[in-house]
Amino acid sequence: APGRESVDQIGIAGRRARDLISQILTFSRSATREAVWQRVRPMVEEAVQILRPALPPSVLLREQLCEEPLAITLSPTEVQQLVSNLATNAAQALPDARGSISIDLARTTVARPMPAHVGELRPGVYAEITVTDTGCGINANTLSRLFEPFFTTRRRQRGTGLGLHVVHGIVTAHGGAIVVDSTPGGGTVFKVFLPASSEADTTPAVLPSEPGVLGGGERVAYLDDDEVVRLMVQRVLEHQGFDVSVYAEPRQLVETLAKYPEEFQLLITDYSMPGMNGLEVAHAVRAVRSDIPIIILTGYVPDHLRLEVAALGAAEVLNKENTFEELGTRAASALQGRIGKQV
Ligand SMILES: Nc1ncnc2c1ncn2[C@@H]1O[C@H](COP(=O)(O)OP(=O)(O)OP(=O)(O)O)[C@@H](O)[C@H]1O
Ligand SMILES: [Mg+2]
Numbered sequence: 001a002p003g004r005e006s007v008d009q010i011g012i013a014g015r016r017a018r019d020l021i022s023q024i025l026t027f028s029r030s031a032t033r034e035a036v037w038q039r040v041r042p043m044v045e046e047a048v049q050i051l052r053p054a055l056p057p058s059v060l061l062r063e064q065l066c067e068e069p070l071a072i073t074l075s076p077t078e079v080q081q082l083v084s085n086l087a088t089n090a091a092q093a094l095p096d097a098r099g100s101i102s103i104d105l106a107r108t109t110v111a112r113p114m115p116a117h118v119g120e121l122r123p124g125v126y127a128e129i130t131v132t133d134t135g136c137g138i139n140a141n142t143l144s145r146l147f148e149p150f151f152t153t154r155r156r157q158r159g160t161g162l163g164l165h166v167v168h169g170i171v172t173a174h175g176g177a178i179v180v181d182s183t184p185g186g187g188t189v190f191k192v193f194l195p196a197s198s199e200a201d202t203t204p205a206v207l208p209s210e211p212g213v214l215g216g217g218e219r220v221a222y223l224d225d226d227e228v229v230r231l232m233v234q235r236v237l238e239h240q241g242f243d244v245s246v247y248a249e250p251r252q253l254v255e256t257l258a259k260y261p262e263e264f265q266l267l268i269t270d271y272s273m274p275g276m277n278g279l280e281v282a283h284a285v286r287a288v289r290s291d292i293p294i295i296i297l298t299g300y301v302p303d304h305l306r307l308e309v310a311a312l313g314a315a316e317v318l319n320k321e322n323t324f325e326e327l328g329t330r331a332a333s334a335l336q337g338r339i340g341k342q343v
Contacts (some may be wrong), residue, residue: 035174037071039200040127044105046076047083054084055091060100068107070127071200078170085163086131086190092154093135093188104130108193116193118147118168119177126176127196130189137184146180148299148321150229160228167192169324214332215241219263221256223247223281224270224297233268233323240328250276254284261289266335268327271298271305271317279305282312293334297323309340316340 048063055061074082083103090101108128114121138146145151147168152161171178175195182188220242224230230246237244245264247253250273256263267285271278278296285292294315298305301317309315316339318330333339 035073036075037073037197037200038076040070040072040074040079040129040194040196041065041067041105043074043076043079044083044103044129047080048103050080051084051087055087055101056097058097059091059094061087062100062102063104064102065105066107069198069200070105070107071197072127072194073174074170074194078174082167082170082192083129083131085167086192089163090131090133090135090188090190092157093133093137095136099134101134102130102132104128104132106130107196110193114179116177116179119172119175119193121177121179121193125196125198126193129192129194131192132187132189134187137186138180138182138188139184143180143182145299147178149232149323150226150320151299162232165321165324168321172325213241214328215243215335217241217243218265218331218335220244220266220268220331221247221253221264222268223250223253223273223278225249225273226270229270233327236324237328237331240331242328242331250281250284254281254288257285257292258288264292266293266295266331268295268297268331271296279308282309282315286312293337293339295327295330295334295339297327312340314339 044063044065048061052061087101087103091097094101106128108126110121110123110126112123142153147164148161149165150161151165152159154161168178171192171194177193179191179193180188181191215237220237222230222233222237222244224233224246225248227248230248234244234246247256250269253267253269267282269278269281276284278298282294282296285294291314294309294312296305296309296315296317297320298317299320301319306317309317314334314337316330316334318326330339
């Protein structure tokens with residue numbers, strides 16, 4: 001179909017993007033998963049071993065891992081993705097690749113609910129994995145967008161901005177939380193809290209399940225000016241059972257719908273694009289299709305945008321941070337006519 005791209009055609013982010021697609025598919029893969037409690041220390045040790053040769057020799061890598069038996073529900077692959085994404089960021093934050101990174105594992109008891117950047121830190125026992133660097137630190141603006149998919153300050157190094165979003169997905173799926181402490185110029189600490197048990201038990205608990213296949217081949221148009229994002233979202237939605245056509249140009253999509261108003265059953269669009277923003281696209285589409293459900297993805301949701309989108313009818317805004325966790329479910333309920341009811 002026109003507008004389709006194959007993974008092999010991505011020029012921009014190449015292999016990194018392909019790795020990330022498989023990471024995302026790992027965590028958007030649903031069905032009921034059985035929670036298996038496994039010892040955390042050997043998994044972190046293995047992740048650090050894999051990581052060490054990937055770091056420049058000028059980076060001093062330290063690890064301090066607690067000896068107490070402590071089990072978590074993450075798989076070894078998830079622990080590896082988590083540690084490697086955090087440590088890679090830490091290494092990239094070091095000026096001239098000089099400085100140190102510490103990876104620590106501790107048993108932490110939370111007595112009172114505590115604020116967190118991701119998830120909720122409820123009272124309980126946690127395996128706390130901390131990645132500390134002596135790098136450039138994070139400014140307030142970056143801090144507020146850190147876990148958004150595709151948010152990157154590394155345009156030149158071709159970052160895809162998915163590393164921390166993947167970490168966010170893994171931690172949320174296991175009921176954990178993340179706290180970030182950073183001072184511009186003074187280094188950064190990422191503290192990941194994972195619900196823990198003192199024994200690696202053999203009785204599997206059941207994790208909250210998400211529906212697997214959400215779509216039934218419904219025709220979805222996805223509009224985004226960013227090539228990598230288009231490909232990722234397309235892959236995830238197709239994986240969930242939707243028939244997705246992608247558009248890079250707002251005008252091209254609007255023209256298609258003007259010519260063939262019944263071509264799509266759902267429109268999903270990014271908000272900030274050069275030329276025409278997502279809201280303008282929605283208005284143009286409404287002129288030819290008064291009933292098509294519309295989902296607008298945006299990193300920042302000001303009140304006026306919510307109101308304007310609500311006024312469109314059958315439309316809603318979805319925070320980009322929740323793209324991979326929620327887009328499929330929201331698309332499915334939009335297609336069933338349940339949209340814009342709880343904006
Ligand atoms: N330890 C850190 N120190 C300073 N900035 C950081 C740190 N970790 C993350 N960041 C900032 O957060 C942004 C998002 O990180 P994320 O890992 O999601 O994407 P990325 O590293 O830019 O790209 P990718 O991980 O896909 O290569 C980074 O671009 C960087 O600006
Ligand atoms: Mg990264």
